[in-house]
Amino acid sequence: MERSPGPQGFLVIISGPSGVGKSTITNVVRERLDAALSVSMTTRPKAADDVEGEHYFFVDRGRFESAIAHRELLEHAEVYGNYYGTPRGPVLDKLAAGRIVILEIDMEGAAQVKSNLAGCFAIFIKPPSYDALLQRLRDRKREDEATIQKRFAQAKNEIEAAEAGSVYDVFIVNDDLNRAVDEAIRRIGAEVERRRAGAHS
Ligand code: 5GP
Numbered sequence: 001m002e003r004s005p006g007p008q009g010f011l012v013i014i015s016g017p018s019g020v021g022k023s024t025i026t027n028v029v030r031e032r033l034d035a036a037l038s039v040s041m042t043t044r045p046k047a048a049d050d051v052e053g054e055h056y057f058f059v060d061r062g063r064f065e066s067a068i069a070h071r072e073l074l075e076h077a078e079v080y081g082n083y084y085g086t087p088r089g090p091v092l093d094k095l096a097a098g099r100i101v102i103l104e105i106d107m108e109g110a111a112q113v114k115s116n117l118a119g120c121f122a123i124f125i126k127p128p129s130y131d132a133l134l135q136r137l138r139d140r141k142r143e144d145e146a147t148i149q150k151r152f153a154q155a156k157n158e159i160e161a162a163e164a165g166s167v168y169d170v171f172i173v174n175d176d177l178n179r180a181v182d183e184a185i186r187r188i189g190a191e192v193e194r195r196r197a198g199a200h201s
Helices: 022-033 061-069 088-096 107-116 130-139 145-164 177-200
Strands: 010-015 040-042 056-058 073-079 082-087 100-104 120-126 170-173
Touching: 010 022, 010 088, 010 107, 010 177, 022 100, 022 177, 040 061, 061 073, 061 082, 073 088, 073 107, 082 088, 082 107, 088 100, 100 107, 107 120, 107 145, 120 177, 130 145, 170 177
Parallel strands: 010 100, 010 120, 040 056, 120 170
Antiparallel strands: 040 082, 073 082
Protein backbone atom coordinates (compact mmCIF):
# COMPACT_ATOMS: atom_id res chain seq x y z
CA MET A 1 0.00 0.00 0.00
CA GLU A 2 1.23 3.49 -0.84
CA ARG A 3 1.56 6.27 1.68
CA SER A 4 -2.03 7.35 2.46
CA PRO A 5 -3.21 10.88 1.72
CA GLY A 6 -2.91 13.35 4.60
CA PRO A 7 -6.00 14.16 6.63
CA GLN A 8 -6.97 17.04 4.30
CA GLY A 9 -5.90 15.69 0.91
CA PHE A 10 -8.46 14.04 -1.29
CA LEU A 11 -7.89 12.16 -4.53
CA VAL A 12 -10.62 12.24 -7.17
CA ILE A 13 -10.52 10.11 -10.32
CA ILE A 14 -12.60 11.17 -13.31
CA SER A 15 -13.05 8.69 -16.15
CA GLY A 16 -15.34 8.37 -19.12
CA PRO A 17 -15.18 7.51 -22.79
CA SER A 18 -13.78 9.76 -25.51
CA GLY A 19 -16.19 12.51 -26.47
CA VAL A 20 -18.27 12.38 -23.29
CA GLY A 21 -17.08 15.84 -22.23
CA LYS A 22 -14.98 14.72 -19.28
CA SER A 23 -12.14 17.19 -19.89
CA THR A 24 -14.58 20.09 -19.86
CA ILE A 25 -16.26 18.81 -16.70
CA THR A 26 -12.88 18.16 -15.07
CA ASN A 27 -11.64 21.67 -15.82
CA VAL A 28 -14.71 23.40 -14.41
CA VAL A 29 -14.73 21.17 -11.31
CA ARG A 30 -11.01 21.85 -10.83
CA GLU A 31 -11.53 25.61 -10.99
CA ARG A 32 -14.55 25.62 -8.69
CA LEU A 33 -12.88 23.44 -6.05
CA ASP A 34 -9.43 25.03 -6.48
CA ALA A 35 -8.17 21.48 -7.01
CA ALA A 36 -4.90 20.41 -8.64
CA LEU A 37 -5.01 18.48 -11.90
CA SER A 38 -2.37 15.80 -12.38
CA VAL A 39 -0.47 16.08 -15.68
CA SER A 40 0.02 12.62 -17.20
CA MET A 41 2.96 11.28 -19.13
CA THR A 42 2.10 9.81 -22.54
CA THR A 43 3.70 8.31 -25.63
CA ARG A 44 0.83 9.43 -27.86
CA PRO A 45 1.81 11.94 -30.55
CA LYS A 46 1.32 15.57 -29.58
CA ALA A 47 -1.70 17.13 -31.33
CA ALA A 48 -1.69 20.71 -32.61
CA ASP A 49 -3.66 22.08 -29.63
CA ASP A 50 -1.75 20.09 -26.97
CA VAL A 51 0.52 22.07 -24.65
CA GLU A 52 3.58 20.22 -23.31
CA GLY A 53 3.54 20.15 -19.50
CA GLU A 54 -0.03 21.41 -19.35
CA HIS A 55 -2.09 18.72 -21.08
CA TYR A 56 0.58 15.99 -21.00
CA PHE A 57 4.30 15.37 -20.78
CA PHE A 58 5.02 13.89 -24.20
CA VAL A 59 7.76 11.26 -24.12
CA ASP A 60 9.01 8.35 -26.24
CA ARG A 61 8.45 4.68 -25.29
CA GLY A 62 11.99 4.35 -23.95
CA ARG A 63 11.49 7.20 -21.47
CA PHE A 64 8.05 5.84 -20.48
CA GLU A 65 9.39 2.34 -19.88
CA SER A 66 12.19 3.76 -17.78
CA ALA A 67 9.57 5.64 -15.70
CA ILE A 68 7.72 2.33 -15.14
CA ALA A 69 10.95 0.54 -14.20
CA HIS A 70 11.92 3.27 -11.73
CA ARG A 71 8.44 3.29 -10.16
CA GLU A 72 7.92 6.93 -11.09
CA LEU A 73 4.27 6.29 -11.98
CA LEU A 74 1.33 5.85 -9.65
CA GLU A 75 -0.45 3.91 -12.40
CA HIS A 76 -0.12 3.38 -16.11
CA ALA A 77 -2.11 1.83 -18.93
CA GLU A 78 -2.02 1.36 -22.66
CA VAL A 79 -4.93 3.17 -24.29
CA TYR A 80 -5.48 3.08 -28.08
CA GLY A 81 -1.93 1.71 -28.54
CA ASN A 82 -0.21 4.45 -26.52
CA TYR A 83 1.06 4.50 -22.97
CA TYR A 84 -0.46 6.91 -20.45
CA GLY A 85 0.61 7.22 -16.81
CA THR A 86 0.33 9.40 -13.71
CA PRO A 87 3.60 10.76 -12.27
CA ARG A 88 3.61 9.66 -8.62
CA GLY A 89 5.61 12.40 -6.88
CA PRO A 90 3.49 15.47 -7.70
CA VAL A 91 0.25 13.70 -6.75
CA LEU A 92 1.52 12.48 -3.36
CA ASP A 93 3.10 15.89 -2.59
CA LYS A 94 -0.14 17.75 -3.32
CA LEU A 95 -2.19 15.29 -1.26
CA ALA A 96 0.25 15.65 1.63
CA ALA A 97 -0.20 19.44 1.33
CA GLY A 98 -3.95 18.95 1.76
CA ARG A 99 -5.07 19.62 -1.80
CA ILE A 100 -7.88 17.97 -3.73
CA VAL A 101 -6.11 16.28 -6.65
CA ILE A 102 -7.95 15.19 -9.80
CA LEU A 103 -6.74 12.41 -12.09
CA GLU A 104 -8.41 12.20 -15.50
CA ILE A 105 -7.52 8.61 -16.36
CA ASP A 106 -9.02 5.45 -17.86
CA MET A 107 -10.60 2.54 -16.00
CA GLU A 108 -7.49 0.36 -15.95
CA GLY A 109 -5.52 3.18 -14.32
CA ALA A 110 -8.41 3.95 -11.97
CA ALA A 111 -8.47 0.32 -10.77
CA GLN A 112 -4.71 0.46 -10.07
CA VAL A 113 -4.97 3.72 -8.12
CA LYS A 114 -7.92 2.41 -6.12
CA SER A 115 -6.05 -0.70 -5.10
CA ASN A 116 -2.81 1.18 -4.31
CA LEU A 117 -4.04 4.30 -2.57
CA ALA A 118 -6.52 4.33 0.28
CA GLY A 119 -9.43 6.74 0.22
CA CYS A 120 -9.79 7.88 -3.37
CA PHE A 121 -13.13 8.68 -4.96
CA ALA A 122 -13.84 7.59 -8.53
CA ILE A 123 -16.39 9.22 -10.84
CA PHE A 124 -17.40 7.88 -14.25
CA ILE A 125 -18.97 10.30 -16.75
CA LYS A 126 -21.57 8.77 -19.05
CA PRO A 127 -23.19 10.14 -22.22
CA PRO A 128 -26.99 10.59 -22.20
CA SER A 129 -27.16 7.88 -24.92
CA TYR A 130 -24.91 6.03 -27.38
CA ASP A 131 -26.36 8.10 -30.25
CA ALA A 132 -25.43 11.32 -28.45
CA LEU A 133 -21.89 10.03 -27.91
CA LEU A 134 -21.42 9.15 -31.58
CA GLN A 135 -22.67 12.60 -32.54
CA ARG A 136 -20.21 14.27 -30.14
CA LEU A 137 -17.28 12.27 -31.48
CA ARG A 138 -18.22 13.42 -34.99
CA ASP A 139 -18.75 17.03 -33.92
CA ARG A 140 -15.19 17.27 -32.55
CA LYS A 141 -13.94 16.90 -36.14
CA ARG A 142 -10.67 15.56 -34.72
CA GLU A 143 -10.52 12.15 -36.38
CA ASP A 144 -11.55 10.42 -39.59
CA GLU A 145 -14.70 8.23 -39.64
CA ALA A 146 -12.75 4.96 -39.16
CA THR A 147 -11.05 6.33 -36.02
CA ILE A 148 -14.38 7.69 -34.77
CA GLN A 149 -15.97 4.23 -35.17
CA LYS A 150 -13.02 2.65 -33.32
CA ARG A 151 -13.36 5.12 -30.44
CA PHE A 152 -17.13 4.64 -30.41
CA ALA A 153 -16.83 0.83 -30.15
CA GLN A 154 -14.21 1.26 -27.43
CA ALA A 155 -16.44 3.74 -25.61
CA LYS A 156 -19.34 1.27 -25.49
CA ASN A 157 -17.03 -1.40 -24.06
CA GLU A 158 -15.69 1.05 -21.48
CA ILE A 159 -19.16 2.06 -20.30
CA GLU A 160 -20.27 -1.57 -20.01
CA ALA A 161 -17.10 -2.57 -18.15
CA ALA A 162 -17.37 0.41 -15.79
CA GLU A 163 -20.99 -0.41 -14.97
CA ALA A 164 -20.24 -4.10 -14.46
CA GLY A 165 -17.20 -3.47 -12.25
CA SER A 166 -16.74 -2.02 -8.78
CA VAL A 167 -14.11 0.66 -9.46
CA TYR A 168 -16.46 3.66 -9.64
CA ASP A 169 -18.24 5.20 -6.68
CA VAL A 170 -20.49 7.43 -8.77
CA PHE A 171 -21.84 7.58 -12.35
CA ILE A 172 -22.79 11.00 -13.67
CA VAL A 173 -24.68 11.51 -16.94
CA ASN A 174 -23.43 14.48 -18.94
CA ASP A 175 -26.81 15.54 -20.30
CA ASP A 176 -26.10 19.17 -19.49
CA LEU A 177 -22.67 20.56 -18.63
CA ASN A 178 -23.72 22.80 -15.72
CA ARG A 179 -25.92 20.13 -14.20
CA ALA A 180 -23.19 17.48 -14.49
CA VAL A 181 -20.59 19.83 -12.95
CA ASP A 182 -22.96 20.70 -10.08
CA GLU A 183 -23.60 17.02 -9.44
CA ALA A 184 -19.87 16.18 -9.45
CA ILE A 185 -19.13 19.03 -7.01
CA ARG A 186 -22.00 18.01 -4.77
CA ARG A 187 -20.87 14.36 -4.69
CA ILE A 188 -17.22 15.27 -4.03
CA GLY A 189 -18.26 17.74 -1.30
CA ALA A 190 -20.49 15.12 0.35
CA GLU A 191 -17.67 12.59 0.32
CA VAL A 192 -15.16 15.06 1.80
CA GLU A 193 -17.69 15.85 4.57
CA ARG A 194 -18.44 12.18 5.19
CA ARG A 195 -14.74 11.40 5.65
CA ARG A 196 -14.16 14.44 7.83
CA ALA A 197 -17.08 13.38 10.05
CA GLY A 198 -15.68 9.82 10.12
CA ALA A 199 -12.24 11.10 11.09
CA HIS A 200 -13.72 13.02 14.03
CA SER A 201 -16.04 10.31 15.34
P1 5GP B 1 -6.47 11.47 -25.03
O1 5GP B 1 -5.36 10.92 -25.87
O2 5GP B 1 -7.75 11.60 -25.79
O3 5GP B 1 -6.05 12.74 -24.34
O4 5GP B 1 -6.74 10.41 -23.85
C1 5GP B 1 -7.11 9.09 -24.16
C2 5GP B 1 -7.51 8.33 -22.90
O5 5GP B 1 -6.39 8.18 -22.02
C3 5GP B 1 -8.59 9.00 -22.06
O6 5GP B 1 -9.57 8.02 -21.76
C4 5GP B 1 -7.88 9.42 -20.80
O7 5GP B 1 -8.74 9.40 -19.69
C5 5GP B 1 -6.79 8.38 -20.69
N1 5GP B 1 -5.66 8.88 -19.91
C6 5GP B 1 -5.09 10.11 -19.96
N2 5GP B 1 -4.08 10.19 -19.08
C7 5GP B 1 -3.99 8.99 -18.45
C8 5GP B 1 -3.15 8.46 -17.42
O8 5GP B 1 -2.26 9.11 -16.89
N3 5GP B 1 -3.38 7.19 -17.05
C9 5GP B 1 -4.36 6.42 -17.60
N4 5GP B 1 -4.51 5.18 -17.14
N5 5GP B 1 -5.18 6.88 -18.57
C10 5GP B 1 -5.01 8.15 -18.98
